[in-house]
Amino acid sequence: MSTCTEIPAAVPATHGERPTAAPAVPRSAVRHSALEDVLGILTGTFAASLGLFLLKSSGAVTGGTAGLALLVSYSVALPFGVIFFAVNLPFFALAVWKKGWNFALRTGAAIALVSVMASLHPxxxxxxxxxxxxxxxxxxxxxxxxxxILFRHQSSLGGFNIMALLLQEKLGWRAGYVQMVLDVAIVLVSLALVPPLMVLLSAAGATLLNLVLALNHRPGRYLGM
Structure with a gap:
């Protein structure tokens, strides 16, 4: 993948002054190709689903719709993938309404892939x-x-991901910090089903997850689309 950088033109000098270069023009954003998007979404969903498998195997919880699905899976005899898919269905309409069909369809595909991969890992x-x-x-x-990875390929795993991205775009709040607050709230609710020490550990884990997003997914830092 290559980018082109415009060479700044010289600013004409006034009498008695030396000519100066104009400010550099930022590099133009380079769109991901269709193949890059497919591979990116496959990679992102594999990593996310493997992470959820580790969480479930350790008896932990996390935030967002994934956290809700994990909590339900501890008390309902249904596969995690089925629960995860069902919990995210209401948020699909929000994705269509606020982000458009392109983002919504990519998000729907990512949710479906995680739901399938959640059964493959065990x-x-x-x-x-x-x-x-x-x-x-x-x-x-x-x-x-x-x-x-999913965010950078115009996708998400639904739920709080969509809300966090919308608040970042509309208000400039970092998606990672917004989701961190929401996720920790979900983890605290899990006190009804999970031992307190595991809840505290899960809260630390949810904070780590969202720090990854807050430190790496910032407006203007990544130009690929």
Missing amino acids: AALGTLHIDPVYGVLGGNLLAGVGLL
């Missing part, structure tokens, strides 16, 4: 018994990287 890796600290921190780190 089949490939079996039942895991992992250290909770490793599962929570590693799972949230993977989920955060996956979401970052």
Whole structure:
């Protein structure tokens, strides 16, 4: 992928002054190709779904619709992928309304892929018994990287992702910080089903996930579309 940079033209000098160069023009944004978008969404959904698998294997929770789906999966005898897909359905309409069909369809595809991959990981890796600290921190780190990739390919995993992106675009609030507040609130609600120590660990994990987004997904920093 290449970008073209315009060479600044010299500003004519007035009498007695030396000529100066005009300010450099920022590099123009380069759109992702269709193949790059497909590979990016596949990579992002794989990383996010693997992170959610680690979280579920460690008995932890997280924020957003993924956190809601994890909480429901602990008390309802349904596969996580089915619950995750169902929880996100209401947010699809919000994506269409506020972000347009392109973003909504990409988000719908990402949600469907995570729902499918959520069933593939247990089949490939079996039942895991992992250290909770490793599962929570590693799972949230993977989920955060996956979401970052999806955001940069005009997609998301629905739910709070959409709300956070909208608030960043409309009000300039960083998506990572907005989602951090919402996610920690969901984690605290999980006190009804999850031991307090695991809730505290899960809150730390949710903070880590959103720090990944806040530090790497900032307006004007990434120009690819």
